[in-house]
Amino acid sequence: MLCSTIGQLIGYTPVMTIPVPNSDATLALKIEKNNPGGSMKDRMARSMVIAALEDGRLAPGGTIVESSSGNTGIGLALAAQEFGLRFIAVVDHHAAPDKIRTMRALGAEIRFVEGDFREDEVAVVERQRLAAQLGAQLPGALFMNQSDNPANPDGYAGFVDELLVQFPRGIDAFVGCVGTGGSMTGIARRLKRHNPRIRTIAVEPAGSIVFGKPGHAYYQSGTGTPAGDEVGKVLDYTCIDEGVQVTDTQAFETARHVARHHGLLVGGSTGGTIYKALEFIASGRLSGTVVTVVADGGEKYLGSIFDDDWMHKRGLLDPAIGEQLEFWLSGMACAA
Known part of the structure; x- marks a missing residue:
């Protein structure tokens, strides 16, 4: 396919399957890091911009403002280029430095929130406050507010359409991360419409408050809802069969x-x-074809979760998790 705009490169991402021994399941990874901005958020960022232009909330040549830990910001920077708009990204210290560099490289203006925050504390509330303030004060500006924007989940219609083509015999379960709730809602709702028997499992970081557990700090970026923030209005709990938590160590050791x-x-x-x-x-709680998403690539985290010293200093290394993964994926215990 020949493309003339960056937006036309979004979607049609491949799938990599991983057999799981001693089970009747196959794990299928949809490689959303292959989108031009490097994440699944390219889909919803473009969807929000198009919706705002079509209904007049954003005028040609206007300014997009959004609070982002990076991936949504990168997607919005691409959409701003495509549609001739200005983009201001409101970020905090929790954003991966390479994500901020990427947004700047794409022409975004970066505004850091002020305040004394712990390294593992996500300053979402302050980010949202500053983004809303800028959106209200700057002429021709619009605060996208991805957490409450209905065009967020709508942006994943193409993702589901692609899955249904890639798996003509159907899928049995979808496991996805939940932050604002946009991707999980958009994907799970459409999968359930296609086949109500598809199991949908939403994963949040331990410390996130999406499913009512006590909040505390966590290192996982771009996912979950930290204590003090509100769960996004786009999240539809009715399309989620089960919500679970994963620790930073489990998540990062698995990525490694x-x-x-x-x-x-x-x-x-x-x-x-x-x-x-x-x-x-x-x-035994899931079987058949189990789909999850490579939401973004590890290239953005080479200085953190793939760095032994960074992991060690934060107490996040745990060889037992690697042994557990080796057992699950090879059917053999890892040598001591």
Whole structure:
């Protein structure tokens, strides 16, 4: 296919399957890191911009403002280029430095929130406040507010359409991460419409408050809802069969394992969904074709979760998780 705009490169991402021994399941990874901005968020970012232009909330030549830990911001930077708009990304210290560099390279203006925050504390509330303020004060500006924007989940219609073509015999379960709830809602709702028997499992970081557990700090980026913030209005709990939590260590060790044993660099939230998908398969709670998403690539986290010193200093290394993964994926215990 010949493309003339960056937006036309979004979607049609491939799938990589991983057999799971001693089970009747296959784990299928949809490689959303192959989108031009490197994540699944390219889909919903473009969807939100198109919707805002069509209904007049955003005028040609206007300014997009959004709070982002990086991936949505990169997607919005691409959409701003495509449609001739200005983009201001409001970020905090929790955003991966390479994501901020990528947004700048694509022409985004970066605004950091002020405040004294712990390294593992996500400053979402302050980010949202500043983004809303800029959207209200700047002429021709619009705060996209992805957490409450109905065009967020609508942006994943193409993702589901592609899955249904890639798996003509159907899929049995979908395991996805949940932050604002946009991707999980958009995907799970459409899968359920196609086949109500498809199991949908939503994964949040331990410390996130999406499913009512006590909140505390966590290192996983771009996923979950931290204490003090509100769960996004786009999240539809009725299309989710089960919500579960994954620890930073489980998520990050799984991402490292997938890189070293399957040659695929994935981000931390993807490591978390892969870990929980395998846990569900191993316990017999999921079977058949189980799909999860490579939401973004590990290339953005080479200085953090793929760096031994960074992991060690934060107490996030745990060889036992690698042994568990080796058992699940090879059917053999890892040598001591």
